[in-house]
Amino acid sequence: MKYKAVIFDLDGVIVTTDECHYKGWKKLADEEGIYFDREINRRQRGVSRMESLEVLLEKAERTYTQEEKTEMAERKNNYYREYIKSLTPADTLPGVMDFCSYLRENGVKLAIGSSSKNTPTILAGIGLDNYFDAVADGNQIKNSKPDPEVFLLAAKLLGIDPADCMVVEDAEAGVEAALAGGMDVLGVGDSVVNTNATYKAESLAKFNIDLIK
Ligand code: B16
Ligand code: MG
Numbered sequence: 001m002k003y004k005a006v007i008f009d010l011d012g013v014i015v016t017t018d019e020c021h022y023k024g025w026k027k028l029a030d031e032e033g034i035y036f037d038r039e040i041n042r043r044q045r046g047v048s049r050m051e052s053l054e055v056l057l058e059k060a061e062r063t064y065t066q067e068e069k070t071e072m073a074e075r076k077n078n079y080y081r082e083y084i085k086s087l088t089p090a091d092t093l094p095g096v097m098d099f100c101s102y103l104r105e106n107g108v109k110l111a112i113g114s115s116s117k118n119t120p121t122i123l124a125g126i127g128l129d130n131y132f133d134a135v136a137d138g139n140q141i142k143n144s145k146p147d148p149e150v151f152l153l154a155a156k157l158l159g160i161d162p163a164d165c166m167v168v169e170d171a172e173a174g175v176e177a178a179l180a181g182g183m184d185v186l187g188v189g190d191s192v193v194n195t196n197a198t199y200k201a202e203s204l205a206k207f208n209i210d211l212i213k
Helices: 017-032 038-042 049-057 066-084 096-105 119-125 149-158 172-180
Strands: 005-008 109-113 134-136 165-169 184-188 199-201
Touching: 005 149, 017 038, 017 049, 017 066, 049 066, 066 119, 096 109, 109 149, 119 134, 134 149, 149 165, 149 172, 165 172, 172 184
Parallel strands: 005 109, 005 165, 109 134, 165 184, 184 199
Antiparallel strands: none
């Protein structure tokens, strides 16, 4: 295989939680009377909770204190955690398990590189908490995507050179982070069509694996 390791983003690549993030932010925005739509939500993908709140507040009609911001981020996270309570292995996205099994059978290491502090809960929900060779997430990093920190940490935990890793991402910020870390990247979904991703596919199920053999 062309790579010694593949590092997966979580929300929107492994699992459908990107919709739960949208619903959580939408509920908060409606309560606060702030305009919010899916286009704005796209820009929150891959970035940390507090940075996501700042994206939402661009449409606010007044400024919010730090205390208010902390409360709002917590409120959204509580809604989000309610939604992800019902996650099951069926919420794993199409093609993920086949892709991972194939890579593993061919000696490729598998890791998670996610900005989310809820990563452990999500992986447990979909039954993959002991599946990956390394997990780097929002609890271990200072700078979220587009900074490469989370992907570089995943590579370090695996003991593999970043140049031998491929990242799978669904967000523009994540594609930029992988490239900044010196890694090739497979962009999945429609948010990455205008990025410099090394490979692009509609979903993991549609990716031609021969390209990385
Ligand atoms: P949390 P990823 C990211 O996860 C999400 O895409 C992004 O929308 C979210 O704001 C961020 O995690 C932080 O999540 O509030 O759960 O800590 O795509 O990097 O797996
Ligand atoms: Mg994502």
